[in-house]
Amino acid sequence: MYRALPLALLAATLAGCASDAPQLQTERSYRVEWIGERPLIDRSHLTVTFAADGRAHGHAGCNHWFAGYRLKGDAVGFEAPGSTRKMCAPALMEQEQRFLAALSEVKRWDFNDIGQLQLWPASGKPIRLWAE
Structure with a gap:
């Protein structure tokens, strides 16, 4: 019984760490920095907002x-x-057409080591975004 306690504490600690991972947030705007392998044109402004209603x-x-x-x-x-x-x-x-075409190919998301949201296509480089 006492041997199970350390394992239970370890499992609870690891579960708590998983919830600290960055989460994709609705009702928050993200500013696009890169589309695939190319940065945006200087002074252009592209954004993505995920509304809670699925739009x-x-x-x-x-x-x-x-x-x-x-x-x-x-x-x-x-x-x-x-x-x-x-x-x-x-x-x-x-650039706008590349962005809209890239959105149609997105399959998954994650955050990179510097906190950028990445929207990944089935193959190739992601769309990279910063939270505004």
């Missing part, structure tokens, strides 16, 4: 975007995103 939205650099999302554990997926239709400089429009 995500934000700014895609030129237009506002929106999509449904599913979150279960470390799995996350987005429905095909829609957006407003404003025209901007060609480089911003290309």
Whole structure:
């Protein structure tokens, strides 16, 4: 009986540590820093907000975007995103299209060693974001 007590304490301690892991938060905006292997164009502003109702939205650099999302554990997926239709400089429009296409490929999320949220596709590099 006394041998089981240290194991029970160790298990409780480890369970407590697991809850200290960063969590993807709803109703919080994240600022995009990288899309795959490329950083954003200087002074462009892309954001992702996960609403509690299963909808995500934000700014895609030129237009506002929106999509449904599913979150279960470390799995996350987005429905095909829609957006407003404003025209901007060609480089911003290309970046926006890369971002919206990358969102459609996202399969899971995690946080890296420096606290960035990473949205991972099935293969390739993630979208990297900072909490605002």
